[in-house]
Amino acid sequence: MDFELNEDQEALAEGVAALCAGRFDIGTVRAMASDGLDRGRWTELAQTGVFSLTRPEAEGGLGMGWAEAVVVFEQLGRALVPGPLAAATLTASLVGLSETATAVETSGLDPVEIGEGAAEGSIVVGALQRCGGPCFVEFAEWVDGLIISDDEGLWWVDAEWLKAADAAPAAHPLDPLTPVSAVSELPQGRRIADRSTAVVWRRCGALLTSALQLGIASGATDQAVEYAKQREQFGKPIGAFQAVKHRCADMITRVEVLRAAVYAAAVTVDGKGVDDPSRSVAVAKILASSAAAACAKDSVQVHGGMGYTWEVDAHLFLKRAWVHDLAFGDGDDYADQLARGLLSG
């Protein structure tokens, strides 16, 4: 057992951190708020291979494990890189998730092409769990299609449909970097994969989202600690005051517990663990949903009045944390799932 990042994984994390610092610094990311998804940058991101990590080598992917994907997504989450990142990686991996993915009835664009396009960044895909009634669809104006998961499988919905349905963009999306559009009802779509693939899809989606949340929790914590060292009141750095110092200690504590859960889930999904993957991912998503928002809120508090401004990034961490909480099942859903396991055990 060696439950620490190996050298390659550490190098991967550093590489992605450097990429984000160079090409997705917070100024650039913020500028993207006005024009939604920058397809040029998206393709650039795709070309670094981040969406091909878990795509099989035979299909031109990198053939890596979910552990590597999690290491990369942590950095993307931390840099607040916008866009349907998890959906892109999942779609590009679809050929590897299940052999039946291609065998199910389709017409028009087939899953192989969609997967290829997602890996290269030429096709942008959104992911959604089926829900009744009116709902908001992320990046509706920019995606080429949606993949909706439900108990029966995965369903493809073309961008054409979104246009025809008159999806109405919200003037003020909660997260300025995650534009959303209201649709009154989701269409059925064309089935592109069976139910067992849908289960794996949701599981891996929740895993990648937990990794993004880990990046947010850890980014918000570092940001608060940095500020606490430099902001002075009463003649000393505020981080010298116990109330602030102890808050920061609680933040890093949440981060480290979450990190253990996310890494454990990833290696378990990779088959390098002893537990059940669906349980491990549930654990990660539960902790991610509470830790990311809690750390982001704490960062707002440590920043005082500055924390409530548009200018300081603290609110961006918090808003993205709230967005991610709803992706691929929220904390409450998974908590209920674990409790039912306990109650029947």
Added chain:
Amino acid sequence: MDLCYTEDEEAFRDELRTWLKGALPNVGPPPTDHTDLEARRAYDTRWQRILYEAGYAGVHWPAEFGGRGSTPTEHLIFLEETERAGAPYVGVNFVGQLHAGPTLIAEAAPEQQRAHLAPILRGDHVWCQGFSEPGSGSDLASLTTRAFDDGDHYVVTGQKIWTSFAQVADYCELLVRTDPDVPKHRGITWLIMPMDLPGIEIRPIVTALGASEFAEMFLDEVRIPKVNRVGGHNDGWRVTMVTFAFERGTAFISEIIASQRLLADLAKVAQKVTRGSARASDDAEIRRRLGRLEAELDALWSLTKRNVSQAQRTGMVGPGGSVFKLAYADTRKRMSDLAEQILGRAGLAIGDTLDLGELDHVGERLYTLTLTIAAGTSEIQRTIVGERLLGLPKDR
């Protein structure tokens, strides 16, 4: 990065499981009377002897000192399997096995090691820890129990408090003030004190649980031979810190496994008690709280494995241990809150489960109060994490 065990580790686990299956039926149930410490000592040391005879005593101690020389991962497996099998907890052997013993291994003279290490492993000697004083808890280095130099003896006068199992201990790892005129950390000495010396008086303290596992210890001109000093004169603080550096991330393994069992039992209770017209387990909010706690315990188990892996690589866990302790105490306190909510009026008596579950959730609820106090309070841990891990400035 992986969570797989090697073939050797799996073999170690299998062998241990087989042995536990044969050994445990002969151990018998633990004493039920919380106040009978002699019975507790007899039970715990008997188990230690059984471990010793099977070659499992001091799994993590180096082989040259009679241990098994196992890696941190094997120690993790040992603690996991013994707890899962329901084997006795380390109990009164805690200080000897996990604190005094390792200190002697690192710092003591060969004669001292010969005299003390084997009896600890065999369960012949029970040790206690005489560190805290009425005036010195979190600020341990301010301790004032005074030791005067008298030829080949130290003459010790003062008071210790919260000394767990002092009533049934044979030896005490004692911190004394040997020089009051230098900065506080530099005038402390570490001594081995036999508990049968004249001048030692022990008064049990009754805990909130109604038990008396710790005591006050009054020392009145106790003559301790200088050959019992470990490390140099005035060098005791360093010796104490060396001991803390021994932590390999394994400290709470038994607790985590026991907590998982406790939560599973609480889930059973929730299926038996009614809230309004339905069972507590039908309440979505109660279910979510159960699920969240289950997730937290699972994550803490993973964090343990991370700390153990780090120890295996670098030999240390550092502030990762403090992070763990903070999170664990917090989770356990929320588990207690949930137990309170589920039990309702069935929680008004300690140790009487009314056949709702197998475990004493009320007693455990009181026990969790110690988790934010003993071995460095949560406030002190937060300061350690803030300053050493995050590099925040000291408030001085």
